[in-house]
Amino acid sequence: MGEFLRARRAELTPQVVGLPTETTARRVPGLRREEVARLAAISTDYYRRVEQGRMTASGPVLAELARVLRLDVDQRSYLFELAGKPAGAPRATPSRTISPQLRRLLDQLPEAPALVLGEGMDILAWNSLAAALITDFARIPEPERNYVRLIFTDPAMRTLYPDWTDVARKAVTNLHMDVARHPDDPRLTELVAELSQLDTDFRHWWHGQHVESKGQGTKRFHHPLVGDLTLDWDTLICDTAPDQYVIVLTAQPGTPSHDALRALACL
Template identity: 60%
Template sequence: MTRSAAIELGQFLKARRAELTHRSVGLPHSGAPRRVPGLRREEVAMLAAISTDYYTRLEQGRMQVSEPVLSAIARVLRLNEDQRAYVFELAGRETGRSRRHEVQTVNPQLQRLLDDLGSIPAMVLGRQMDVLAWNPLAAALVGDFGQIPPEDRNYAKMVFSDRMKDLYADWEDTALITVAQLRMEVAHSAGSPRLTALVNELSERDPDFRRWWAARHVAARTVGTKTLNHPVAGTLVLEWDTLTASTDPDQQLVIWTAKPGTPTHDGLRILASWAAGGHQAAPGTAS
């Protein structure tokens, strides 16, 4: 575990500890006032069956941690599946994810799949949430990725742009989950100068990002729902899903779909026809 990962692990555990109460973990209340919110370090240590000194040094980023101890702490802090995966990544307990930093190119099989998806918006996200590839309907839906310089073609960076704030009716929910997913990427790409620069840039530029990043929430990219106010297709309520490439788990195909017969499904058909007419992106969505 690197020094930076150890510090982040300690800060993350501290943030989760502050969210719990003695009642939530079954501890009696002594009646004495508490100087800080959440559980005390000695309470976490007692419940995890480790010494207070050990846990203190862990939160201070001065201690390597074994898998059994980390599992015990995760149980005490009521970590969910994504949070548990995050702390194990930080601690260097491998989950099979790549830590390479070289430039990625889209998997050829995923590119062929994108090319054949004419009625479903889809794109491929790589490490650090970079947009590696997309189909015409995704460009018509979200914006013309081809007009964005490759070094800026990052989904997290795009979400915090003014045009995305106008496009997403549920922008705050979308941005919150994006920040949580980006923090997960910190563990996957430990030590990446580019990722550090991205986080610093967004922190300096956007107060919402800075506040949500400091909260240290994490989430994996799985499934969800987004509502878009599209200038051509109108209001679209889209279900999104993520498919991981078996040949490269650092590449994920993200698709947006709608149930047949719904207004959103009809809107996507209209948008597909509009895109087929030679339009690359909706008005006002080009970068």
């Protein structure tokens, strides 16, 4: 167990797991014990005793260590075998297929921007008004079509959202919830690592450990064609696809924002 854990943490760098880059040389290759412990939300002493073979980690802790150390399916199974613990059945891959009924719902909302998000806030589908309001999602390669990545990597989002900081922080808190539900998903792990490297704000907010579930609220937009809009957003859960949900944006009839949405629909 100790040899396996030491070998795996030696293969990683602080940058890969989203830790700040150090200016001084490191005395050991890869991650330190205390860094692995912090990322796995356990004490350094607990991790040290596990690595030294002086105690056996619980199943949830082993799952966290597998996530932190970026273990693949075979390595994860091996880790559980070393500990004498059942690894559990692999989690089913979340569906990325949109039902015809849901697709029809999006298309029949002519005055309401709407999009379907999946696990980790992947953008799975959208209607034409959502693309007109936010961005042309079709231009983004499918593997990169993720709402959190879009917020942090597309400079246009900082202009589109006057309250970009609030929007970005909420996206991070929502992503935290998805990662907590699916700690063994390598795509989510890679997304967090990528954005931690690319953006200091993301890295700071991610380590803040704030969480918030999806629900409803208000967003302000500054659109290049129709100007300023204030829209209410609601979350609709798909019973037939628990990892999918619909975000619908609406405006109170008779308001300038409602008129702007209708103008954008005409354009």
